[in-house]
Amino acid sequence: MSxxxxxxxxxxxxxxxxxxxxRLLDVLREDLHLTGTKExxxxxxxxxxxxxxxxxxxxxxxxxxxxxxxxxxxxxEGLARGSAAEPLLHAVQRELVAxxxxxxxxxxxxxxxxxxxLCESGALVGASDPRAKVRELLAGNICRxxxxxxxxxxxxAAALPxxxxxxxxxxxxxxxxxGAR
Amino acid sequence: xxxxxxxxxxxxxxRVDGVAKVTGAAHYLDDLVVPRLRHGVTVRSTVAHGxxxxxxxxxxxxxxxxxxxxxxxxxxxxxLAAGGLGQNHIAMLDTDQPALVPVGGRIKHVDEPLALxxxxxxxxALAARAHxxxxxxxxxxVLAIDDALRAEVKLYGDDNVFKQFLIRKGHxxxxxxxxxxxxxxxVLEGTYHTGAQEQMYIEPQAMMATLDGGIxxxxxxxxxxxxxxxxxxxxxxxxxxxxxxxxxxTGGGFGGKEEYPSMLAAHCALLAQASGAPVKMVYDRDADIxxxxxRHPSRVHHRLGLRADGTxxxxxxxxxxxxxxxxxxxxxVLSRGVLHAAGPYRCDVVRVRGRAVATNHPPHGAFRGFGAxxxxxxxxxxLAKAARVLGVAPWDHRDRLALRxxxxxxxxxxxxxxxxxDDVLRAIREAAGPPPTRDGTNRxxxxxxxxxxxxxxxxxxxxxxxxxxxxxxxxxxVARPDGTFEVLASSTDMGQGAITIFTQLAAEALGVPPxxxxxxxxxxxxxPDSGPxxxxxxxxxxxxxxxxxxRTLRLRVEAWAxxxxxxxxxxxxxxxxxxxxxxxxxxxxxxxxxxxxVQYEPPPGxxxxxxxxxxxxxxxxxxAGCLVDVEVDLDTREVSLLRCVHAVDVGRAINPVIVxxxxxxxxxxxxxxxxxxxxxxxxxxxxxxxMTNCIVPTFADVPDLETIIVECPYPYGxxxxxxxxxxxxxxxxxAVANALEDALGVPFDRLPILPEDIARALRPGGGAGGAxxxxx
Numbered sequence: 001m002s003x004x005x006x007x008x009x010x011x012x013x014x015x016x017x018x019x020x021x022x023r024l025l026d027v028l029r030e031d032l033h034l035t036g037t038k039e040x041x042x043x044x045x046x047x048x049x050x051x052x053x054x055x056x057x058x059x060x061x062x063x064x065x066x067x068x069x070x071x072x073x074x075x076x077e078g079l080a081r082g083s084a085a086e087p088l089l090h091a092v093q094r095e096l097v098a099x100x101x102x103x104x105x106x107x108x109x110x111x112x113x114x115x116x117x118l119c120e121s122g123a124l125v126g127a128s129d130p131r132a133k134v135r136e137l138l139a140g141n142i143c144r145x146x147x148x149x150x151x152x153x154x155x156x157a158a159a160l161p162x163x164x165x166x167x168x169x170x171x172x173x174x175x176x177x178x179g180a181r
Numbered sequence: 182x183x184x185x186x187x188x189x190x191x192x193x194x195x196r197v198d199g200v201a202k203v204t205g206a207a208h209y210l211d212d213l214v215v216p217r218l219r220h221g222v223t224v225r226s227t228v229a230h231g232x233x234x235x236x237x238x239x240x241x242x243x244x245x246x247x248x249x250x251x252x253x254x255x256x257x258x259x260x261l262a263a264g265g266l267g268q269n270h271i272a273m274l275d276t277d278q279p280a281l282v283p284v285g286g287r288i289k290h291v292d293e294p295l296a297l298x299x300x301x302x303x304x305x306a307l308a309a310r311a312h313x314x315x316x317x318x319x320x321x322x323v324l325a326i327d328d329a330l331r332a333e334v335k336l337y338g339d340d341n342v343f344k345q346f347l348i349r350k351g352h353x354x355x356x357x358x359x360x361x362x363x364x365x366x367x368v369l370e371g372t373y374h375t376g377a378q379e380q381m382y383i384e385p386q387a388m389m390a391t392l393d394g395g396i397x398x399x400x401x402x403x404x405x406x407x408x409x410x411x412x413x414x415x416x417x418x419x420x421x422x423x424x425x426x427x428x429x430x431t432g433g434g435f436g437g438k439e440e441y442p443s444m445l446a447a448h449c450a451l452l453a454q455a456s457g458a459p460v461k462m463v464y465d466r467d468a469d470i471x472x473x474x475x476r477h478p479s480r481v482h483h484r485l486g487l488r489a490d491g492t493x494x495x496x497x498x499x500x501x502x503x504x505x506x507x508x509x510x511x512x513x514v515l516s517r518g519v520l521h522a523a524g525p526y527r528c529d530v531v532r533v534r535g536r537a538v539a540t541n542h543p544p545h546g547a548f549r550g551f552g553a554x555x556x557x558x559x560x561x562x563x564l565a566k567a568a569r570v571l572g573v574a575p576w577d578h579r580d581r582l583a584l585r586x587x588x589x590x591x592x593x594x595x596x597x598x599x600x601x602x603d604d605v606l607r608a609i610r611e612a613a614g615p616p617p618t619r620d621g622t623n624r625x626x627x628x629x630x631x632x633x634x635x636x637x638x639x640x641x642x643x644x645x646x647x648x649x650x651x652x653x654x655x656x657x658x659v660a661r662p663d664g665t666f667e668v669l670a671s672s673t674d675m676g677q678g679a680i681t682i683f684t685q686l687a688a689e690a691l692g693v694p695p696x697x698x699x700x701x702x703x704x705x706x707x708x709p710d711s712g713p714x715x716x717x718x719x720x721x722x723x724x725x726x727x728x729x730x731x732r733t734l735r736l737r738v739e740a741w742a743x744x745x746x747x748x749x750x751x752x753x754x755x756x757x758x759x760x761x762x763x764x765x766x767x768x769x770x771x772x773x774x775x776x777x778x779v780q781y782e783p784p785p786g787x788x789x790x791x792x793x794x795x796x797x798x799x800x801x802x803x804x805a806g807c808l809v810d811v812e813v814d815l816d817t818r819e820v821s822l823l824r825c826v827h828a829v830d831v832g833r834a835i836n837p838v839i840v841x842x843x844x845x846x847x848x849x850x851x852x853x854x855x856x857x858x859x860x861x862x863x864x865x866x867x868x869x870x871x872m873t874n875c876i877v878p879t880f881a882d883v884p885d886l887e888t889i890i891v892e893c894p895y896p897y898g899x900x901x902x903x904x905x906x907x908x909x910x911x912x913x914x915x916a917v918a919n920a921l922e923d924a925l926g927v928p929f930d931r932l933p934i935l936p937e938d939i940a941r942a943l944r945p946g947g948g949a950g951g952a953x954x955x956x957x
Contacts, residue, residue, distance in 0.1 A: 035212035036205015038432075040383040041466040045872035048383055076205035087204055097199035100838035103846065104676025105202030106384040106432030112203055131885060139881040142872070144381050144433050145676045147845030149886045150838070 007068045009034070010078030020066025024058075025049045027065050028075060036076040036109045040142070047141035050110035051075050057114045059140075076109035079116050091158040092116045101154035103145035111141045111151060119159040130156055189685035189695050190900045193838035196681040197700070198430070198674065210387035210401045210429045211463045218389075219248070220303040221452045221462040222310050224296035225472065226288045229322035229541040229865030230334070233282045236296050239312035247309045248299040248456040252281040255451070260418035262395065266454070267418025271443050272411055277337070278507035278544070280416060280447040288317060289336065289506035290543045291866040292472040294444070299452040299460050322541040324865050326480055326501050329538035336506065337539035343504045344512035344537045346519045348794045350591050351530040358497060361530040365486030365494035369566055373483065373559040374931040375914075377503075377860040378476035378850075380548055381877045382675075384432020385469040386441060390449035391459040397450050400427045403442035404434045405713035406671050410705045412443035413450060427704040434675035435850070436547030439715055440509050441473045471870040474546030475860055477502040477514055477537070479555035481522070485563045486530075491571050493528040493582060496591075500535040500556055505544035511537040514545075516645055518552025520798045521911075523591035524560035525602070525639040526582040531591040541865045547715065549847060550910035553640055554854070561636040561915030562930055565922065575635040575919075576613075579806075580606050583637060594797045599903060601804035601830025601893040606637070608889045609806040609828040617810045617823055619924070627816040631823065632924025636807045636912035641799025642895075642904030643718040646789030649781050649800075655709035656726035657778040658687055658734050659771060660755035666691055666731070667774070668700045670711035672723045677906060678839035679719050685835055686724050686899050690731035693751050709778060717803070717904025720835060721895070726779050728899040734777040784897040801895045803908040804830040807848075809916040813924055818936035818943070820856045820921070822882075828889035829908055833901035837890060840905055845886050847909025853878040854910075855917035859933050 006015040009032060016031045028034045028051070037060055040046035044059040051060045052074035082088035092115045095101065102108040118124065118137050127133040134155045135148070143151060201207040224236065236251055238244060252269050259265025269283065270276045282288055282295050295315045300306035323334050329341040337343055352358045362368060388401030397417055403409055406426040413424040426446070431438065445462055452460040464473070479502050486495035500518050504511035519535035550557075568578035583602045589595050617631040643649055657669040668687050674680040680700040688695040701707065711723045735751060742754035745761070755775060762769055769775075789796040810823040827848050834840040857876055861868040869875045894901025918929045927942045 029212075033214070034205075035208070038209070038384070039211070040385070041872040043466070043871060043873060046383055076203075080204055084206070087200065089200070089203065093200075093203040096203050097195045100193070100196070100842045102196070102199055102202045103678065103842055104382070104384065104431065104433040105198070105207055106209065106382075106676075108202050109205045135880040139879045142383065142877060142879055144383055144435070144850070144877060145846045146842055147847075147849035147886055148878075148880045148883060149845045149888070150842055152880070152885070 003066060005065050005069045007070060008072035010074055018065050020064060022065045023061055024051070024063040024065060024068055024073070025060040028060060034075050034077050038106050038109055040106065045142070046107065047114065048107050048110045050113045050141060052113060052117055055117070057117050074113065076112055079112060090116050091161070092119055092155065095154035095158040096151070099150050099154040099157065101146060101151040107141060107143045111138065111143065114138055114141055115155045115158065118155065124159040130160060189688040190835050193836055194681060194685055194695055196678055196839065197684050198680065207430045209384055209432055210389060215389070215459050217458045219299040219301060219452070219456055219458045219460045220306045221297055221299045221449060221460045222306045223294050223448065223468070224298065224310055224313050224315055226282070226291055226293040226295055226315065226317060228288055228317045228319040229291050229324065231288045231317050231319040233284055233286055233288050233295050234316035234318055235284050237314045237316060242309065242312035244309070246301055246305065248452060249313065250297040250451050250455045251295070252279065252283040258418065261397065261423055262419065265418065267415050270415070271447060272415035273440055273443065273509055274512060275508040278509065280444065280451065290541050292543055294448065297448050297452050299456050322865055324541055324862065326503055326538055329540050336541065337508070341539040342536050343508045343539055344515055346516060346535040346794060348519060348531065348533040348591055350593060352532070358495065358530060358532045361495040362484060362486045362497060366489040367487045367570070369485040369487065369563055369570070371483050371559070371563055371566065371930055373481045373562055375479045375555045375558055376932060377478045377545060378548060378854050378858055379470055379860055379875055380435040380437030380475070382433030382435060382437055385464040385466055386438065386445050386473060387463040388442060388445040388449045389459060389461040390446065390453040392453045396423050396425060397453070398425045399446045399450065400429050401442060401446065402431045402438055403428050404438045404673050404675055404715065406673065406703050406705050407710045408440065408713055409443050409446045413446060416447050417450060425704060425706045428673045428702055431673060431675040435549045436551065436715070437473060438675065439547040439713065441546070466872055467870045470875055471867045472543055474509065474544055476548035477504065477511065477545040477552065477555065481556055481559035483559045483563050485567060487567055487571070491573060491578065491581065493526060495530040496523045496528045498522040498533045498556065498559070500533065502537045502552070502555070503540050503542060503545060504537040505540060505542040507544045509544045509546050511545065514547065514552040516552070518556045520592065520641065520645065521553040522556035522560065524564070525584045525637065525804065527584060527588055533591060542862060549850065550907045551716065553907070553911050554851065554914065557638045557911040558915045558932060561638060561912060562918055565634065565919040566928070576606060576610055579637040590798065592798045593795045599801045599832060599893050599895040601891050604891045604893055605804045605806045605828045605830050608891055609808055609826055612826050612887060612889060613808055617812070623812065623814060627814050629812045629814055630924045631810065631812045632920045634809045634811070634916040634918065634920025634923055636916040636919065638912040639802040639804050640717065640904065640908035640911055641802050642721050643800055644716050645798055646791060646796070649722055650783050652712050652781070654712040654723060654726060654781045655778055656711045656723055656730050657709055657776050658727065658730040659774040659776040660734060660738060660759070661774040662756055662759045664697060664752035664756060666693065666698045668698065668727055669708040670723055670727065671703045671705070671708050672711045672719045673703055673714045675714065677843060678836065679714065681839060682720050682724055682835050683727050686728045687731045690728050691735050691751055697752060717906045717908070720905065721898040721903045722781065724835070724899040724902060725897070726781060730777045730779045733779060734775065737777065738775065800897065801903050803904050805908050805912055807912045807916040809913060809920045811917060811920040811924055813921065813939060818939040822852060822884050824884055824887065825852065825913065826887040826889070827909060827913065828891055829905065830891040830893050831905040832895040832898050832903035833892050834890050835900060835902050840890055841888050843905045844888050844909045847907070848886060848913050849878050849883050851910045851913035852883055852917060855914035855932060856934055857882065859935060
């Protein structure tokens with residue numbers, strides 16, 4: 001059984017005729033060719049497939065196409081502005097590159113989407129321990145490469161650009177104990 | 182060393198693939214769109230040991246669109262050119278592992294490949310697999326090290342021993358060793374167990390094969406394109422030119438994509454040949470955890486003979502690794518394990534024995550650290566116990582015993598240079614601060630106990646002994662007419678930053694901005710064999726080749742331009758040189774540019790004897806110290822990691838942020854191995870083959886890491902760099918176990934240390950060694 005599902009994807013309207021049970025992850029990757037969203041486990045543990053559904057982070061491997069009709073999806077491809085050739089990166093993307101928060105990169109789209117939501121929701125503003133808050137709110141995204149430290153640095157720098165934490169870990173930081181706490 | 186116009190080395194250049202990765206534009210294997218693509222899946226064994234009696238295909242299922250391959254109806258021995266194949270095994274160190282178990286052949290582990298299925302969609306391939314039933318007859322299986330050694334069931338040779346090593350230092354016979362041990366004032370004896378560990382790269386194994394005009398093209402997620410190339414030549418029975426292997430963007434490896442990709446490539450190739458279409462195989466997470474290689478489970482017995490003054494009179498270590506069902510890389514993993522087993526400590530009498538044994542577990546294999554983490558856990562538990570019984574402060578104890586320039590290792594190697602002991606110990610002591618308060622309550626109001634642990638260790642950089650000379654790796658740097666420079670090497674970037682490091686080293690040596698340097702994806706028809714991406718060798722060894730090739734190229738271009746009177750920057754001068762060469766017919770051009778290729782040359786004075794295992798085991802070592810503070814919830818036995826300070830001597834940090842990323846990523850894998858990561862085998866099958874219950878650390882499981890980069894330059898590494906990839910994995914687990922003993926007063930000699938192990942250890946008479954009581 002196929003169903004016409006119409007939903008917003010990164011500010012555009014998309015209509016696909018698919019099984020209502022098809023995973024949103026597969027609709028994005030196979031029907032819309034948005035392969036930035038990755039599959040790491042297929043059971044909602046790793047977070048590599050994180051997208052925003054009506055502005056809320058979800059594991060797209062656990063969302064059925066039929067649940068998306070009339071709703072809005074944001075994928076990693078929707079974070080940057082500008083063109084594909086010259087993207088204007090979202091602050092989270094910019095800081096992940098600058099601070100070494102991406103290594104193999106397979107978990108990075110999910111982390112970028114989740115962290116962008118974290119920045120824009122203001123969840124860190126006024127937090128007593130912003131680093132602990134980042135760790136709590138990103139705990140659904142597993143990264144096996146970085147040890148998380150430089151990702152936390154990047155998210156803090158993007159979310160609280162005026163805070164003193166933003167000075168950690170950038171540029172040549174990391175020599176000696178600079179940038180480490 | 183620092184040219185004004187280059188100046189890339191030592192700076193944290195953002196990784197060159199960073200923007201593609203944060204925007205989702207980087208294409209991993211599963212992202213590629215390929216016409217006529219078929220999806221492959223694997224039919225696997227369900228018994229740990231037995232025979233494969235045949236494959237039944239449900240006649241009620243529509244097989245018209247399905248390709249089914251077993252080992253039986255294939256043209257083995259005919260060769261690819263004749264439409265057939267070569268030999269049914271995965272060529273690595275031995276020939277014992279088949280690509281597919283033939284009908285009538287022996288099944289040696291659960292989830293062993295028996296047959297392959299390809300279909301136009303993945304859903305159809307999975308449906309077909311549900312209608313394909315392998316018939317199997319089970320036999321008694323070998324699922325423990327002691328059962329393997331008893332050899333009542335023979336899996337490999339007569340004794341189930343894949344490989345053994347013996348290192349002797351300062352004695353000739355076992356009696357002399359015992360005499361030295363008897364001369365000690367105190368002998369500490371312990372048995373240490375470590376479990377299998379899953380690499381858990383987030384991109385599962387992924388590969389594709391296309392048979393195109395008689396050439397088998399393999400593309401996928403891998404660490405070592407030339408390993409796959411070698412395996413394909415044997416499997417397909419063809420010449421080197423008939424196989425092209427290309428690495429696609431690789432989502433993590435950690436050793437898990439060292440040998441296994443050859444198996445996956447073999448399966449894709451068999452299906453591509455049988456179906457006449459391109460075939461892709463991407464493993465589900467459960468299959469990836471269940472079937473692919475993991476860190477070797479180990480049992481290490483360690484005797485430490487101490488004199489009254491605290492110095493070491495004798496060390497005796499017996500190392501046993503569970504190699505699993507096939508030999509794969511176990512001998513090499515064991516080698517590195519035994520070579521590190523005596524630790525970075527002074528001792529004149531050392532015996533290390535090592536054995537890798539065959540069992541009916543899926544093969545264990547490469548994982549960051551490559552045998553050293555298992556033996557490091559044993560010796561650093563022993564050192565902690567020694568400091569405790571001697572009443573010496575942990576760092577003082579290690580400081581007194583640790584190797585310095587002029588000292589000799591277990592293999593008799595005299596350490597001459599780049600020994601980071603003093604700098605590492607100084608750095609970590611300065612950062613240590615006061616230990617945590619012993620007793621308290623946590624935020625849930627539960628009582629807690631806290632403690633601090635320490636570890637000090639070393640890790641040999643590069644291949645063992647004369648391995649680099651045998652391999653004779655090569656790398657090429659090309660000046661292109663468009664003003665760019667290309668680095669050609671088979672070393673892969675699996676996330677660790679190799680292509681950024683190569684870019685920086687080439688830019689520095691050429692004296693050009695890094696934006697002018699490109700590192701194309703490794704493909705075996707385009708790049709020379711610079712060796713596999715393993716053994717903490719990529720920056721030190723291959724980076725050295727890139728550096729030397731770039732310098733040679735620069736000198737050649739400058740000499741020509743000076744003679745021709747051409748001024749300008751190197752790109753301009755190279756373009757003029759290329760134009761002049763084209764005018765002369767272009768015979769000297771390589772890919773339209775000027776190229777220089779260099780081959781590995783060993784540093785002077787390297788001597789290694791493979792027969793006696795003596796000499797310079799590694800050209801140099803990294804050195805590291807780790808301090809961990811833990812807190813145990815006395816109600817739930819849950820462990821919280823409060824602090825982790827890690828000082829690592831890397832020689833020279835070519836890119837400090839990338840080096841930090843290597844250290845911190847390895848640290849968290851080691852912390853996970855210590856207190857979270859458990860691969861549970863039940864009847865030879867992984868019982869927790871999903872990310873839901875085969876867990877790895879999340880953001881919330883680890884503290885902010887305190888990383889200290891120490892630089893004791895290695896004169897034969899590029900700009901002084903040596904290895905960094907593996908050493909962070911070696912020691913933190915021992916530091917955690919030492920911290921738990923400090924907190925709770927009972928020893929923990931078995932990894933992982935889970936809450937149930939702590940509960941058992943704290944129970945009156947509960948046995949101190951964790952599950953099964955590992956303590957001697």
